[in-house]
Amino acid sequence: MIRDRWEGFKNGVDSGPMRQSSFVMAAAACVGLLAAPASLVRAQAAGAPPAAARPTDAELQAITDGGKRIAAYHEAVARCRAALAQRQPDLGEAPGVMVERNGVMHVFLLRREEVGKDTRGLVAVADATWQPRAGEVASLVLLDQSKSPPADVIGHLRALAAARSAAAARAGGPPAPYDEAVFREKGAVAYVVYLQTRPDRTDAARFGSDLKLRLSGDGMQVGEMLPLHDATSLVAVPERPGASPTLHSHAQGDLPTETDVAVVLDHPALAPHLVLTPRHMFRIESDGRILWLGPNTVRPAAPGGP
DSSP: OOOOTTSOOOOOOOOOHHHHHHHHHHHHHHHHHHTOOTTTSOOEESSOOOOOOOOOHHHHHHHHHHHHHHHHHHHHHHHHHHHHHHHOGGGTTOOEEEEEETTEEEEEEEEEEEETTEEEEEEEEEEEEEETTTTEEEEEEEOOTTSOOOHHHHHHHHHHHHHHHHHHHSTTOOOSSEEEEEEEOGGGOEEEEEEEEOOSOTTEEEESSEEEEEEETTSOOEEEEEESOSSOEEEEOOSSTTSSOEEEEOSSOSSOOHHHHHHHHHSGGGOSEEEEOSSEEEEEOTTSOEEEEEEOOSEEOOTTOO
């Protein structure tokens, strides 16, 4: 269980030379231990990339905070769904959406109403309140299903539907089904949606095949659609935490992504998780904290290389 994801960790970045050296060696050991395929860990090519300035602590903390927010959303929906399934087993796969009301996290669980052969849309079946600090479902109230979902829930659902449609229409976009998270920005000026393709294996985690979308305040128009990775890596989840370091690499982009952090938080046994970018090396801890290990002095091979 992941607790307190809505609060930032203030431990800073350990960049001592001895620590950097040990992690660089761990990265090399990880490649050998995992026998990762070429698509995951690209072969080193001749020529060093230009020197890169060290990312600031503020930059890395912002990525950590974003990843915690996504992972907290995933956990809240999953845990509230499980609580509903204990009372109504037939709703064990009920979709859910989380909304914030005056600082309180509500997870609305839904089902698709069907009359004969006609589908009339989603109806809310339960309202659960989620306590992120404790990682617990505080309450679960069954709802009158004859009533339409609340307006804020409809707005979140509308944004999710528009995001899914945009992803499906995008050439090479990530395929469904998704791990989803939707947030309404302060001032109700926009929605932000994260779509991450769900692995078809329970013993693996997927880095990549994801999008971040920004939508209008009514949730109907996509204003920005940003692919967060240039490639997809499927990483085996160790049977126990800390059994061995895991790793994936980016061919483009200098920093880990919010979804990288979310994947590690969703699968804590992946930690410590190494992220290699063309100019930097990082480690993501089990609490989502990102450590900068030093510059990456070799240029990744072109995609499709050995």
